[in-house]
Amino acid sequence: MRAQKSIVVLPFQNISKERKHEYFADGLTEELINTLSRIQELKVTARTSAYAYKHQSEDVRKIGKDLGVALALEGSTRLAGSRVRVSVQLVRTKDGFQIWSERYDLDFKDIFQVQDEICLTIADQIREHFGHFVFEDQLVTSATESMDAYSSFLEARYHQLKWNVDHFQTAIRLYERCLQLDPTFHQAHYGLVQCYGMLATWGAMDREEAMTKADQHFTEGFKLNPHNFEAYFAIANKAMWVEWKPNKALGRLNQALALKPHDPEALEASAECYLALGDFEQAGHCIDRAIDVNPLSANHFFIQGNIHYYQGQFQEAMACYAISLQIDTEWEMSRQAMALTYVLTEDRPGLGEFLFANPHLKDVQFFGPLFDALHHGKKMPLEALEESTDTYLPWKFWALWYAGEEEKALEQLQFGIDNQLSQYIYFAHDPVNRPLKSNETFIQLAERVFDKLPAAPLPADKVESPLISPADQLAYATKLNKLMTEDRVYTEPSLTLRKLSAKMELNTNKLSWLINEVIGKNFNEYVNGLRLEAFKKNAASPNYREYSLLGIALDCGFNSKSVFNEFFKKQEGITPSAWLKMQKE
Known part of the structure; x- marks a missing residue:
């Protein structure tokens, strides 16, 4: 089902002569996604799902159905020296109808202004077509005064999102160049935090050196701007995965x-x-x-599967892991979890088939012995332990416990907790550990593992108060009615909410609220409704007998034949010509 106030920003095409300028097309796409995502009531498809359609020729109607969005923004960029051309079109995914399009020819130094104009226009169009929501008059501010620094930032981000070691190293060089050009560009510091963190996690760089550099850049970025999304998110990640303080992390995530x-x-x-x-x-x-x-994130469905798994809802968990693996057949964490769930459901044939189909599964040699230990009371062999690195699952702990080495197993569990190894963070809830639930040491470890602050709930949805006081609502509604009935401003084909707010001398957010909440229609329904009534009156009048139906519609303010025909049929249930024929009978 398509949410009405929803949009996907599809990857912009790079139509520059040089392929290397693709970083700019990708960067602009991501900037638009990030900006629109800050609007509270607007659903914006995340980058991961949007980029599943990069270099694809999928019909926009299918994309809308797959992602559950009402609108899609398509675009292209052409970069030549300091000149930029950006072409955009906003398309309704229900039927592929183009709502708005524009082409911008500009100097690169004006890119922030154009980003702001595009985002404001999109927000305006969604509000006019689908109903009221509030947003600021300016959505994009200049990230830096150095356009060379910004270009380096976009290029660095492009390489970072390729997610491999060589590209991370290229991204680091570009982020560092960005900071040489503008030492106050805090986003570049946070980009370096992420790159060094991933190189450390993947073992592609000395861990201590990488984490030291990551901490240094985080400190510098935080000094420059402590109140931004990247800072809060970085602190939350450290609190959760380094300090094992989920309550502290939730505070920052909020x-x-x-x-x-x-x-x-x-x-x-x-x-x-x-x-x-x-x-x-x-x-x-x-x-x-x-x-x-x-909806096209393999990891989201992996996490959703885990939520079911840790509650013992194994069939539901496997369904989620299956979706994750449909999205990405190589998503190793979902493959590990799927194999483990086959073990816990006592499905030996299913486990065998899955392992046969995934011969390169990490630590594949442990699943069969764990099955026998859990369901047949056989001890797990310890010979293979040296081959395990606890990459995804806590095999060292499990193998020791199910081999009967309980004391050593608990020492290994303590080691995992003391060193904040991610494979052990959910140990208190893992169904594999059910036999330990009565073990006193296990109970004590589970009770003291996390910070004991009360869990921070997600921010509650705000209850909006009227944007216009009851005393002023009647006055503004009367003024609006005068503009429409006496001045007939609805006959202006280019009338927008912003233009009408200027005539009303009323803030755009307040006018949107007035039309939607007091009159009970969105802007398009309200204005086109007035145009439709004017059309019906004129079409039935002898004075307009020589006019075509389209001519009358355009005279009443409709700006195209397709918009007129669609709105007329939606309201009247028949075509304009059929309606006119009925009037003459």
């Missing part, structure tokens, strides 16, 4: 979500925090919201 209410990464991170605390209901709520804006 601050991040206050700035970007629908960010799927922050929502996913919140789900992981609640999962660690055993609050499965809140975890499910968060991951459902993440999937709503990012």
